[in-house]
Amino acid sequence: MSPRGLARLPGAVVEGEALDAYSADSGPCRVRPLAVVMPRDAADVARTVRFARRSRIGVTPRGGGTGLAGGAVGGGIVMDMRRMAGVRCGRSSVTAGPGASKGRLDAMLARRGRILGPNPSVGPYCTVGGMLATNAAGSRSLRYGTMIDSVLAVEFVDGTGRLRRLPGDGALSARILGVARRTDSAAFPCTSKNSSGYRLDAVRGAADSARILAGSEGTLGVITSVRLRTHEAPRRRRLEVLAYRSILRAAADCAGLAAAGPSTLEIIDYNILRYIGRPVPAGTRCLLMVETCGAPARGHRGAVVASTRSGPEIDRWWRQRDRSLSYSIRAAPGGGMHNIMEDAAVPVARLPELVRAIWKVCAGSGMRPIIYGHAGDGNLHLRLAGRGGTAGMARRYFAAVRSLGGTMTAEHGDGTARAGYLRAQYGAGTVARFAELKALLDPYGVLNPGKVLPLRAA
Numbered sequence: 001m002s003p004r005g006l007a008r009l010p011g012a013v014v015e016g017e018a019l020d021a022y023s024a025d026s027g028p029c030r031v032r033p034l035a036v037v038m039p040r041d042a043a044d045v046a047r048t049v050r051f052a053r054r055s056r057i058g059v060t061p062r063g064g065g066t067g068l069a070g071g072a073v074g075g076g077i078v079m080d081m082r083r084m085a086g087v088r089c090g091r092s093s094v095t096a097g098p099g100a101s102k103g104r105l106d107a108m109l110a111r112r113g114r115i116l117g118p119n120p121s122v123g124p125y126c127t128v129g130g131m132l133a134t135n136a137a138g139s140r141s142l143r144y145g146t147m148i149d150s151v152l153a154v155e156f157v158d159g160t161g162r163l164r165r166l167p168g169d170g171a172l173s174a175r176i177l178g179v180a181r182r183t184d185s186a187a188f189p190c191t192s193k194n195s196s197g198y199r200l201d202a203v204r205g206a207a208d209s210a211r212i213l214a215g216s217e218g219t220l221g222v223i224t225s226v227r228l229r230t231h232e233a234p235r236r237r238r239l240e241v242l243a244y245r246s247i248l249r250a251a252a253d254c255a256g257l258a259a260a261g262p263s264t265l266e267i268i269d270y271n272i273l274r275y276i277g278r279p280v281p282a283g284t285r286c287l288l289m290v291e292t293c294g295a296p297a298r299g300h301r302g303a304v305v306a307s308t309r310s311g312p313e314i315d316r317w318w319r320q321r322d323r324s325l326s327y328s329i330r331a332a333p334g335g336g337m338h339n340i341m342e343d344a345a346v347p348v349a350r351l352p353e354l355v356r357a358i359w360k361v362c363a364g365s366g367m368r369p370i371i372y373g374h375a376g377d378g379n380l381h382l383r384l385a386g387r388g389g390t391a392g393m394a395r396r397y398f399a400a401v402r403s404l405g406g407t408m409t410a411e412h413g414d415g416t417a418r419a420g421y422l423r424a425q426y427g428a429g430t431v432a433r434f435a436e437l438k439a440l441l442d443p444y445g446v447l448n449p450g451k452v453l454p455l456r457a458a
Contacts, residue, residue, distance in 0.1 A: 003055040009048050011038030011083070022062065022078045026122075029070030029416055033060070033078040040083050042155065042163055042224040049222060049446065050161035052077055058449040061218035063099060063127030066120075067134060068342065069415025071217040071451050079222065081129050089114075093152055094230055098129025098223045114230040117144025120411075121322035129223045134413040135195040135215035139264040139291075139321070142376045146193055146411065148202055148214035150228045156213060156221030159442030164221065166210040173209035179437050180204075187430040190405035191345045192377045195413045196425055197452065198434045212437070217413050218448040220441040234263065236294040239314040242302025243284040250286050251351040251375065253300045257290060258348050258376040260298065264291040265376030266321055271331040271385070272372055276320045280305050288375060289321060324372040324381070331370055332385030339390060340417040341397045345379035346406035354380060357400035361393045379410040398424065419454045 007014050013036040023032045034057060039045045052059045060074030063081055072078075082099035089108055094116065096105060102116075103124035109115055119138035120126055126136070132154070137146040144150070155165050167173045180203035188194065188201040195215045202211045213220060244250040247269055257265055266289040273280065273287060280287070281303055290297040291314065296307065308314060341361075346354045358369050358380070366388020373381040384390065398408045398421055408418055408425055423431050434453055441447075449455060 003057065005051065006035050006055075006077075009035070009037045009051060009077070010040060010044040012036070022080070023073060025065045025067040025070060025072045027068040027070055027415070027417065029073050031073045031075050033074060034076050036078045036080055038080045038083050042157065045079070045157045045222050045224055046161045046163055048077060048079060049157050049159065052446045053159070053161060053444050057446070059222065059446055060448045061098070061129065061133065061222045063130030063133075064101065064122070064125045066122040066126045067130065067413065067415065069340070069409070069413050069417040071134065071413050071415035071448070072130070073416075074448060082127065084224065092230055093227050095225060095227045096128040097225060098127060100128045102126050102128065102131065109230060110233070113233050115233045116228060116230055117141070117150050118147050121325065128226060128228070132214055132223060132226055133217045135199070135411060137193050137374070137377070137411040139266055139318070139374060141193060141374065142258060142265060143261070143263045144231060146214070148199055148211050151210050151214055151226060152229055153227040154210045154213045154223060155225040156223045158221050159444055159447045163224070166213070167207050170206065173206040175440060176209045176212055176437065177203055177206050179433055179440065183433040184430060187426050189345075189407040190347050191407050191410065192348075193345055193374075193379055193410040194407045195343075195409045195411050196407050196418065197414070197422055197430070198437050200433060200437065215413060217415065217451045219438065219452050220447065222447065234293050236309070237291060237311060237314055238294050238296065238309050239289065239291045239306065239317055240297045240304055241306035241317065242288040242290065242297070242300055243280045243305045244286050244288065244302050245283045247286045247371065248352050248355055249301055250288050251355050253288070253302065254351050254375045254378075255349040256299045257288070257297055262290050262292045262297065262376065264289065266373070267375035267380070268321065268324055268372040269370065271370040272324050272327045275323075275327040275330060278305070286371075289317065328370045328372065328383040332383060339382065339384050340394050342382050343379070343409045343412040344382075344397070344401045344406055345377055345410035346401060346404040348376060348378040350404045350406070351375060351378050351380075353404055354378065354401070354406070357397060357404070358382060361397045361400070365390065365393060374410070377410065378406070394421070414452045416450055419450060419452060422453065
């Protein structure tokens with residue numbers, strides 16, 4: 001039975017097939033919501049959160065539904081943010097509503113010769129709010145960083161229904177900084193990207209307080225507006241595609257290639273390569289794709305199968321790389337298996353060890369690994385093909401990732417899928433600091449319960 005008054009919330013849908021459409025994101029998690037609301041502004045958001053607080057039901061913000069870890073599904077109120085899609089472009093920043101699509105934002109910035117640094121492969125479909133909520137990155141993070149490096153200011157509704165602004169709210173910023181200073185920074189992974197837990201390690205001063213929303217997946221506040229740093233679009237581009245007969249040799253070359261400062265350094269294995277339809281040398285097991293601002297890639301052992309400065313040709317290669325997820329599904333019998341091991345990252349110098357760890361956990365399981373991802377950040381996406389079992393594989397894999405100084409999720413977020421492994425990733429002390437931050441901004445526990453922090457730790 002729905003709580004009384006639920007149907008009067010902004011744009012509320014409380015029955016019918018529409019609820020089924022919001023029962024999943026792009027991952028395997030399935031939860032039918034009690035209702036869907038569609039706010040038009042911050043006042044609508046605040047009204048919905050206050051209702052949820054009084055009714056003791058959860059609120060789950062949702063953008064484009066492109067996430068893979070179950071962060072945008074919930075059994076309470078799902079809040080579809082796509083009506084809040086305004087965009088204002090400034091000289092070196094952009095202010096956007098949470099529902100603004102990345103595709104529309106890119107088009108507006110392109111007319112001004114600007115780009116947003118993070119560029120997930122689902123860019124045409126994901127939203128700005130969702131990108132911040134997962135600390136999204138993509139292929140350009142080597143040069144421009146992730147969303148946590150782009151965020152300048154955030155407006156959001158906290159778990160009491162109050163509209164807050166960071167870093168503008170000095171008192172709140174100071175309290176967040178206090179929690180950050182009591183947090184052991186050594187507990188965080190030694191990676192260039194990390195979307196696991198709350199990024200208290202990135203808050204070094206009160207001016208950094210807006211960063212705490214990056215990767216928080218709607219559990220600390222419902223984002224209503226965000227101001228992001230933009231960059232001048234590169235005037236010169238060069239792409240080199242390198243073929244390797246061994247994925248280990250390719251992985252071993254990545255640290256040197258990344259040290260030269262490319263814009264991107266991506267990897268795709270043979271499972272995906274066959275769908276791209278480009279000629280490569282016989283015996284090729286993987287490709288590295290290296291984009292720079294003009295200089296050729298040096299210090300590698302790959303065979304150069306393409307080298308171009310043509311913008312349209314470079315973009316064609318990247319469109320094919322961006323289809324890796326769909327290609328990986330096609331490459332696996334029965335559509336492949338989504339798994340919670342799909343987004344780990346380690347320091348790039350230890351990338352060959354991560355490849356070996358993948359092989360080790362798959363050995364004897366009947367599962368074949370399909371690998372692609374952001375090699376320059378040590379971030380590999382993994383899909384499993386086969387009809388074997390996965391029992392215990394995630395626990396063993398995440399233990400190996402931690403031993404390499406890595407994170408279980410670099411850019412997709414913990415969601416529901418990985419929340420249960422948070423204590424193993426960080427330890428009890430750091431998780432206690434996460435819970436302290438959660439209580440500061442969501443004292444009633446209504447914001448996306450069970451995501452990031454498992455329910456027992458929230």
